[in-house]
Amino acid sequence: MKNMLTDCLNQFEKQREECLSIRLIANSLWKDRKVLCLYHGHSLVDEKLNLLMHFQSQSIAYPSVYKLHSIESIMKVLMCLPELPAVIDLGLLKDSFLLDQPITKESLISKLWLIHLQHNPNTKDVVLYGFGRIGRIIARELCTDAALKAQLVLRAVVVREPVNLVSLKRRASLLAKDSIHGAFNGRISIEESSNSLIINGVPVQFITAEQPDEVNYIEFNINNALLIDNTGVYRDRKALTNHLIGGITKVLVTAPVKDIPNVVFGVNHKTCIKPDQQLLSAASCTTNAIAPVLQVLENQYGIIKAHIETIHAYTNDQNLVDNMHEKDRRGRAAALNMVITETGAGEAVAKIIPKLKYNITANAIRVPIPNGSLAILVVELNKKTSIPDVHQLFMTFAFKPTKHKQIDLIFDEDLVSSDILGNPSTGIIDAHATSISADGHTLTLYVWYDNEFGYAMQVLGLANYLAKEHMEISHASQVEAEEVELVVLNG
Structure with a gap:
């Protein structure tokens, strides 16, 4: 019994050391070279050890998926390479090798850049129309999750009441403190002159509008943006079309709508979303x-x-x-x-x-x-x-x-x-x-x-997919295969 306990503690310490090493290298790459390291979409920058330890805890049942010692080896090689992509998903990189395939410097470089070329390097402007329960959770995630920030940039929030110092303070307080989800893990400051909140270093403009067609987003330097309507007020194509004015090219509604496509990310997004589709519903929670x-x-x-x-x-x-x-x-x-x-x-x-x-x-x-x-x-x-x-x-x-x-x-x-x-x-x-x-x-x-929260994460998954430059990506794309793992539900 004592030996079993000792082995368990030793294994825990070994896994903890591996996780610490991975985290340190990830933060070093981010700090010194602005290279963002992910693990199957999860950011490794500034992450607590419990995220990696969770993956380690599953290694016995699913060693090919969760074993992280090869990740540490890959990262040590990456540190020595003179050029790296801005975003590296180490989980996808590891899984691109067969279980018995040796990971050499040359093979790592070729697979690394192959995956990088299949990634969309451009970010997408995001506007939140409404700032209720779902809107604030989405704002929190967009401004803290480095993996999301690499694809989606929160630029503005549209609200109905006049925007002034008093309303900005109230909005900041609601964002910072939540009775269900707890305190916001970040910093919020108010920029009164521009009617903005600075959320974890992300400037977010607050705009007043009674109706969707009252805002010209181009005036705020917002272009080709995805608007996420989380008000629950507009539930038909005619009303939602009013969002498609200056600067907005796609609208995603966080409520079911009868006369536009309702999409459950991971189930029907491949068959339901067309490249020219401008109005979409994320259905209900x-x-x-x-x-x-x-x-x-x-x-x-x-x-x-x-x-x-x-x-x-x-x-x-x-x-x-x-x-x-x-x-x-x-x-x-x-x-x-x-x-x-x-x-x-x-x-x-x-x-x-x-x-x-x-x-x-x-x-x-x-x-x-x-x-x-x-x-x-x-x-x-x-x-x-x-x-x-x-x-x-x-x-x-x-x-x-x-x-x-x-x-x-x-x-x-x-x-x-x-x-x-x-x-x-x-x-x-x-x-x-x-x-x-x-x-x-x-x-x-x-x-x-x-x-x-679970629904907001699903909305963000769909938003991240919509942000990609090409809506129909080859099934051979390893990035797409991991990001929408549940596509296998359809086959």
């Missing part, structure tokens, strides 16, 4: 949580029919105390009542996975918690299966180090809603709650999701 899971089940077993029951945190459109509301039940005090309400998730999933058009239903219950939701999927499968087989299937998607992960799988016996707050995965399957009928055909899955 619930649709993003359940569509990837249902796609996997449809591909593997075939779905005869399914029902989705969503247990959702209360939202801003409900009343805190009993009062008048256009939807009667939502008028009752949100923090005191469970509220039955409708959801468009079933209809939205049917559009994203057309095979489910006539055999899926959905309902929703709002519950008295501020964040953290649960979707209960009752699915009748065409092929017989078992719980271990289902879990093994989802492990192939969950145990990957991809940055924008659609599916996670947790075996924690006492998992509750607060445990998934801040989880970047779009949907988290609760393995201990999975059940199946005696005949092996009716499967019940419990899928948790952080309906704020």
Whole structure:
């Protein structure tokens, strides 16, 4: 027993030393040569050790994916090279070598520049239209995550009220302190003369507008920009088209919209997005949580029919105390009542996975918690299966180090809603709650999701994809293959 404990501690110390070395080299490359090192999309600059230690903890089950000692060796070679690309994804670089293939200086150089040439080196201007729950999370990530900053630059935020020192202070405070997601890991200062917040060194202009067509973004030196509408107000093509004025070339809406493409990143973005597509919806948080899971089940077993029951945190459109509301039940005090309400998730999933058009239903219950939701999927499968087989299937998607992960799988016996707050995965399957009928055909899955942070990360994954210069990238591209790992859901 003592030897086992000693071996465990020694292994931990060895892994910690490897992670420290990787982090030090990454920060040195960034500081001295402005080279940003990533690991499967995760920035290694200024990252805490727990990110790398998390990958190390999975090395026993998935050594080819998570083992990091070869990363350290690669980085030591990179330090000696006279020229390097501005962004290097070390995870992709490592995976481009076969398991038994030696990593030489020459082979490393050729693969490094091949991957670099398949990357889009240009950044995309981003405008946030609205600054609510999702907007502020997106702003936090855009201004702190070095990997996102290499592709997306937050330039402006559009709000309805007049922008002045008082409103800027309030906006800064809401961004800095969050009752659910905690304090902002960065610095915010106010630049009154330009009506801007300086967020982690990123100047972000605040602009007043009552309607989308009131702003000429070119006047603010914003051009060819992606606008992310997170207000939830504009829900049809006609209204959203008003965003497409000076400086804005694409609009992404953080809500389902009936008459424009609804996209779940990692499921239908390859088939749904065309190069000239200007208006897109990122669908809803619930649709993003359940569509990837249902796609996997449809591909593997075939779905005869399914029902989705969503247990959702209360939202801003409900009343805190009993009062008048256009939807009667939502008028009752949100923090005191469970509220039955409708959801468009079933209809939205049917559009994203057309095979489910006539055999899926959905309902929703709002519950008295501020964040953290649960979707209960009752699915009748065409092929017989078992719980271990289902879990093994989802492990192939969950145990990957991809940055924008659609599916996670947790075996924690006492998992509750607060445990998934801040989880970047779009949907988290609760393995201990999975059940199946005696005949092996009716499967019940419990899928948790952080309906704020998890959804915001999915929106950013889609935004990052839209920022690429060419919308249709060759399947041979190793960068694309890792970034949209769940494309395999469609085959």
